[in-house]
Amino acid sequence: xxxxxxSVFLENKAGRLSEVTAILSEAKINIRALSVADTSDFxxxxxxxxxxxKALEALKNNGFSVGVTDVVAIEVADRPGGLHQIxxxxxxxxxxxxxxxAFVQQNGNHAVMIFxxxxxxxxxxxxxxxxxxxxxxxxxxxx
Amino acid sequence: MIYDIExxxxxxxxxxxxxxxRLKATLERVYATVPFYRNRFEAAGITPNDIHxxxxxxxxxxxxxxxxRDNYPFGMFAVPMDNVVRIHASSGTTGKPTVxxxxxxxxxxxxxxxxxxxxxxxxxxRDIIHNAYGxxxxxxxxxxxxxxxxxxxxxxxxxxxxxxxxxxxMRDFGPxxxxxxPSYALHLAEVAEEMGVSFEKLKFRYGIFxxxxxxxxxxxxxxxxxxxxxxxxxGLSEVIGPGVAIECHEAQNGLHIFEDHFIPEIIDPxxxxxxxxxxxxxxVFTSITKEAFPVIRYRTRDITSLNPxxxxxxxxxxxxxxxxxxxxxxxxxxxxNVFPSQIESVLMEIEGIEPHYQLIVDRAxxxxxxxxxxxxxxxxxSDEVKVLQQLEKKISYSIKEYxxxxxxxxxxEPKAIARSEGKAVRVIDxxxx
Numbered sequence: 393x394x395x396x397x398x399s400v401f402l403e404n405k406a407g408r409l410s411e412v413t414a415i416l417s418e419a420k421i422n423i424r425a426l427s428v429a430d431t432s433d434f435x436x437x438x439x440x441x442x443x444x445x446k447a448l449e450a451l452k453n454n455g456f457s458v459g460v461t462d463v464v465a466i467e468v469a470d471r472p473g474g475l476h477q478i479x480x481x482x483x484x485x486x487x488x489x490x491x492x493x494a495f496v497q498q499n500g501n502h503a504v505m506i507f508x509x510x511x512x513x514x515x516x517x518x519x520x521x522x523x524x525x526x527x528x529x530x531x532x533x534x535x
Numbered sequence: 536m537i538y539d540i541e542x543x544x545x546x547x548x549x550x551x552x553x554x555x556x557r558l559k560a561t562l563e564r565v566y567a568t569v570p571f572y573r574n575r576f577e578a579a580g581i582t583p584n585d586i587h588x589x590x591x592x593x594x595x596x597x598x599x600x601x602x603x604r605d606n607y608p609f610g611m612f613a614v615p616m617d618n619v620v621r622i623h624a625s626s627g628t629t630g631k632p633t634v635x636x637x638x639x640x641x642x643x644x645x646x647x648x649x650x651x652x653x654x655x656x657x658x659x660x661r662d663i664i665h666n667a668y669g670x671x672x673x674x675x676x677x678x679x680x681x682x683x684x685x686x687x688x689x690x691x692x693x694x695x696x697x698x699x700x701x702x703x704x705m706r707d708f709g710p711x712x713x714x715x716x717p718s719y720a721l722h723l724a725e726v727a728e729e730m731g732v733s734f735e736k737l738k739f740r741y742g743i744f745x746x747x748x749x750x751x752x753x754x755x756x757x758x759x760x761x762x763x764x765x766x767x768x769x770g771l772s773e774v775i776g777p778g779v780a781i782e783c784h785e786a787q788n789g790l791h792i793f794e795d796h797f798i799p800e801i802i803d804p805x806x807x808x809x810x811x812x813x814x815x816x817x818x819v820f821t822s823i824t825k826e827a828f829p830v831i832r833y834r835t836r837d838i839t840s841l842n843p844x845x846x847x848x849x850x851x852x853x854x855x856x857x858x859x860x861x862x863x864x865x866x867x868x869x870x871x872n873v874f875p876s877q878i879e880s881v882l883m884e885i886e887g888i889e890p891h892y893q894l895i896v897d898r899a900x901x902x903x904x905x906x907x908x909x910x911x912x913x914x915x916x917s918d919e920v921k922v923l924q925q926l927e928k929k930i931s932y933s934i935k936e937y938x939x940x941x942x943x944x945x946x947x948e949p950k951a952i953a954r955s956e957g958k959a960v961r962v963i964d965x966x967x968x
Contacts, residue, residue: 399918457916
């Protein structure tokens with residue numbers, strides 16, 4: 393059910409991001425979605441890729457600090473208010489969204505978004521009970 | 536085993552009497568033969584006749600590395616060159632080298648002290664000693680060599696370098712004691728592994744490592760990789776060379792100082808005040824048996840503390856704790872004294888922090904700034920920026936709390952801080968003063 397996300401610590405230095413993409417490209421890994429959160433000193437790159445194990449190894453072998461986090465991929469109706477419906481549900485249930493970002497690919501007529509929750513299982517239960525589609529990890533990696 | 540059972544196990548009162556007698560004789564001699572000491576004593580209004588106790592002794596001025604440099608090369612010698620049979624010198628990487636001399640009796644004293652040290656470290660006359668300390672102007676190689684011969688052991692004078700040949704010798708000659716710097720011991724282990732030689736199958740029993748500061752973690756790593764018991768040896772050429780103090784292999788807990796030859800003191804490096812046992816400060820030595828190159832209250836710049844508790848090995852000699860830093864490394868940041876080792880202690884208290892850090896000192900608008908670079912590891916990394924920022928704040932808060940100095944903490948990538956062969960560069964001081 394959950395999607396595995398790889399995160400990488402990056403110093404704010406020119407060319408650092410392109411080193412990561414070079415390593416992944418060399419390892420023939422396809423990036424499915426990504427986001428960068430940054431401060432003045434450092435950034436955290438978050439990635440959904442098609443082969444977690446291979447990506448982790450390649451990055452670790454090149455000396456990066458890498459982590460794996462469980463996140464959730466959710467279908468969002470591609471119309472005004474689609475995202476708001478989800479956030480409203482979560483807000484009312486007092487579940488925190490730590491961060492979120494959009495998936496490049498659509499799933500049928502739906503947009504796909506990646507969510508990182510403080511209480512992941514409660515969030516998934518709540519969303520499914522309200523008729524929203526949570527996309528399985530295996531599907532996300534190859535979508 | 537104790538090499539010199541009489542002098543290494545003297546009752547403390549008997550030892551103090553011997554020290555005072557030898558101290559007075561040394562003071563009289565340097566006053567008569569070394570113009571530097573005579574001038575210093577006169578400037579302080581003291582003559583050797585005024586020294587009746589250790590309290591009186593504490594009124595004598597200190598001698599510093601700079602004093603030795605100012606009297607380069609032979610100005611501090613207390614005997615005519617005719618009587619000097621050996622000269623050693625420090626590398627001089629931070630200025631003029633420091634030159635020291637030995638009479639024939641000094642060489643014999645030194646050999647006996649090293650025989651004591653090797654014995655405390657586990658060696659006997661039946662051992663084969665692989666001596667990988669460098670031979671030459673550096674005191675390490677010849678110091679250990681003469682001690683090994685005095686003890687009656689078989690010494691392999693292999694010196695430093697040519698590591699592959701050393702591994703072959705270790706395999707074929709079957710040495711049982713290794714003497715080297717701790718970092719070279721680990722290098723030997725790596726090269727042996729590459730060559731397919733297992734330390735487990737070698738005959739080493741004990742390793743006697745010194746000439747650079749090393750941590751308890753490093754001891755464990757050496758013992759695990761080299762399959763031997765590792766002890767710490769301390770010395771410096773200004774005092775005599777290796778063999779000033781040695782850890783006994785029985786306790787592996789602090790280094791016994793050969794006090795019948797050297798009087799140790801711990802002082803506050805800023806005020807010069809003598810500190811009581813247990814308190815940490817700068818180590819100061821006075822030699823009381825040396826002929827050619829006596830030193831009076833010489834400031835070693837090494838930071839440690841003294842432990843008077845009795846030891847399980849039977850020696851009654853004081854123990855100094857492992858060297859925790861150098862006063863040379865001391866930073867004064869907005870008037871606060873900070874040692875890199877103190878920052879390291881704070882970092883090690885925080886869960887998940889690796890001991891890889893660097894201190895960057897700079898000055899902005901006439902105010903000193905301290906930035907601490909800390910490497911992010913698998914253990915403290917998070918996908919959430921706020922968690923990483925909290926870690927930075929926590930480190931910064933701990934430094935402020937323990938050391939009273941504000942520091943900006945910056946997380947850097949793993950291996951961002953250069954690893955060096957020998958000592959890591961812990962401090963970059965960009966201040967232009």
